[in-house]
Amino acid sequence: MRHLIKLAGATALVIGLSTSGFAAEKLKVAFVYVGPVGDFGYSYQHNEGRLAVEKALGDKVETTFLESVPEPDSDRAIEQLVRAGNKLIFTTSFGYMEPTLKVAAKYPNVFFEHATGYKRSANVATYSAKFHEGRYVQGVIAGKLTKANVIGYVASFPIPEVVSGINAFMLGAQSVNKDIKVKIVWANTWFDPGKEADAAKALLDQGADIITQHTDSPAPLQQAEARGKLAFGQASDMIRFAPKTTLTSIVDNWNDYYIARVKAVLDGKWKSEDTWGGFDANLVNMAPYTNMPADVAKMAADTEAAIKSGKLHPFTCPVMGQDGKEIECKGKGVLDDGQILSMNFYIKGIDDKLPQ
Amino acid sequence: MDFAAAIMITVITATTPLLIAALGELVVEKSGVLNLGIEGMMATGAACGFAAAILTGSTFVGVAAAIMAGMALSAVFAFLVLGLAANQVASGLALTIGGIGLSGLIGAGFVGTTRQPVPRFEFPDLSAVELLKDFPYISEIAGVLQFVFGQDPFVYVSLVLAGGIFWFLGRSRAGLLLKAIGENQVSAHSLGLKVVWTRFLAILFGGACAGLAGAYLSLVYTPFWSPGMTAGRGWIALALVVFASWRPVRLLFGAYFFGAATVLQLHAQAASLGIPAQLLSAFPYIATIIALVIMSVGRTSIGAPASLGTPFVPDR
Known part of the structure; x- marks a missing residue:
């Protein structure tokens, strides 16, 4: 030995x-x-x-x-x-x-x-x-496709990256659907398939018909598929986990x-x-637009192209805060990068309180 | 009713893996051995169960593989702590680390693969039956029956396990002997009880339960495999045993309390009740600490087996 x-x-x-x-x-x-x-x-x-x-x-x-x-x-x-x-x-x-x-x-x-x-x-x-550029595109799709007008959002931690994602999503959704509501659940984890699934179930049980997530496992997608609802994938193209449910995924491309x-x-x-x-630097891509009518897919692709060319900015002023007051515009007609990178407020239309 | 039933089903799904793993650990600890390796055995069980189910296409083979994997790992642990009288805490931690690593190795080829979840039982809708159609409250009764008999097979296994362990520890001779060994290993040995052999079987049982709990994660809860998918559930199971002060019935309720707390906090958030999410997430753990404090006040012992964690070397 x-x-x-x-x-x-x-x-x-x-x-x-x-x-x-x-x-x-x-x-x-x-x-x-x-x-x-x-x-x-x-x-x-x-x-x-x-x-x-x-x-x-x-x-x-x-x-x-x-x-x-x-x-x-x-x-x-x-x-x-x-x-x-x-x-x-x-x-x-x-x-x-x-x-x-x-x-x-x-x-x-x-x-x-x-x-x-x-x-x-x-x-x-x-x-x-x-990533918020992709979230804006998701918002447009969700705003068009939701029948319940309630979106379920599985979030990880209340940090600026996630908060700006929620806001961009809602701005995109509001651009096509004024009545849309979002329900947000903080899972307080980046990766726990079971808990992410439970969060998605809670959101679906409370009436959401489209799920989007800012956590890393495909579990929320799977839950949406099991209920015959729609959902977005996160970080990579997750369509293999929910072929009938996945609308698109935000794909990080490093x-x-x-x-x-x-x-x-x-x-x-x-x-x-x-x-x-973002889209312009090829750091963020959108996975193919699937499980949606052609006109919505086209609208999503056009939105993506507009953001990529710089014609459209997700945070175009005026951006209203939750209290209805306009957020100070530090960029040229848009919120500047610093404001987005340190975002710690919800925009108007989100009926929830941001955990601090 | 539908909404309540939906929440309850989510609670049951969240609870079942915790309950199964904790029941196994309860038996192990009652025999006087502390196995901190549940997380590792669960992870390996999840990986082996998923791999076997994908390769053979059979859920049953997957579950069997998960149980065997849990038992195999626990046998290694048993060799260390019983055969070599090694430190149980260190061996258990090693088992967790090793098990998680092993699960990554086994599961590597199955990342990105999915399969259908194990289906729940389907109980016929009695209100649709011609003969019973006009029976009073039939749709409510039918709903309750569909709920009670309409869960996935693991749920019933977990409940049967809880009942079986309650009977075994409280009512059976073998269970009394196991508890005696856990309370005082030296006396039990001098009475001629087979301390090492009993503990070996208890550890294997604990391993089987942890493997089964792992299979639940990768075959029912979220039917895919990914490294780290146990996400600390093994440790919660361990805490549950303490929370339940080593009693099976309390363990059953404790596990459901934990499951309900985690699921309800998600619902509270979705309904934007305005309670801080971090506080809600921490709630089950705070509850464990409070329960421990309450139990330990005014008592000399909170019910831990007296020989828990002490290595045993016969005739020394």
Whole structure:
């Protein structure tokens, strides 16, 4: 037994040495995911981006990932990746913001990229996608298709990204249907299929006939399908889970961005900056418009095209707050990026109180 | 009625996996062993159950595979804590971590696959029967019967399990011996009771229940598999056993209380009753702590088996 252990140890050592020998020539890139790669949603799409990097630059880079890393003590996980020799680290969830900055301050020679956050430093860049553009398109579809005039919204946490998504959805819906109502359930999790399913059931039981979600599992879609209702997929094209129910999915597309950022490091041109793109930057796509009449599909496609070309902005002023007062317009005829990225209010027409 | 029935069905679905896993753990803990590996066994059960059901097309084979997987993992745990008298807390945690990892390995090839959920039983609508049509209150009676006899098979299994364990622990000789071993392993051993053997069987039973609970998640609750889909339910099951102060009937009610609390808070939100969502989400756990405090006030013991968690080495 003891010999076996020694042998195993020696083998591990040799393997360790040999990989580090090769790795010296390759750029090591690491990814931290909040959910499992197999969520078929948010983390899955980030991992697709990682695979795209491998495919495009496989001879020059070596990638690794950590999945299901809890946000509160992610600094240990991130630091471990630094110690393992990674020179570029993508932390892909809002809650990694402070931990990423904390670790980055200790290792100025390592580059960090934090998704969906707003704090940067010399070696921490931020990037995010304008998911709310997709939500606006969803709202238009839902506004057209709902018969009950009640939409069920399965939300995760009351952070700006989610709140601006709810508002954009409602603005899109109100643009075609003045009477539409939304019921919002906070699941207080990004990924818990059972709880997400229960939330969807509660919303359906209370009269919603279309479900949309800002959580990561396909469970709400499945529940809608079981009841013969309609729903939207999240983060990746989820139609395989509910072929008769899925209207479209907002698809996060990180592939181009990740390849570009890794290339920047390889070329020595990386710098800390903020990237925030939507349909125009190909960071957000819509999955095919399905299970809806052709005229609604066309309307959705036109809305998508208008947003992409810049003709339409989801938050075009005047935007009314819940109290009916106009929200201050800091952009040119639209709410500016800062207002959207820090959104912490509901717009008029949402009869609910935003948890603080 | 329809709305109430819909809520109750959601509560039952949310409760059943917790109840099944907690009942298994109750028996394990009554024999004096603390198995913290429920989460891992559930995860592996969910993965194996789903994989087997997809490969064979048979729900029954899936369920059997999940139970076997739970038992296999619990046998590893039993080897550590009974065979080697290893620390139960550490072994249980290792089982959870290992089980979750193993589930990812087994399930990797099945990500993105779906199948139909296990159907609920269909009880005929009596109000549609010609002979009974004019019977008073027939539509109400028919509705209740359809509800009572119209759940999925796992629900009845969980209730039968609860009743069976109540009888086993309270009324059967074997159950009394198991409890005696859990209360005082040294005395039980000196009386000639088979401490290790009994505990081994109890641990296997606990593993089977955790595997079954896992199968419920991936075959009924949300019929797909994804890593991390247990989402802490194993730990809730563990808390439930404490919440119920190691009594089967209280466990039954406790599990339904938990299930109802989680589902009703979602309904409260959808109806925008204005109660903070975070508080509502935390409610079941706060209730557990309050229950523990109430139970421990004025009592020397809250009902935990006296030998719980103590390794046993015969003749030492």
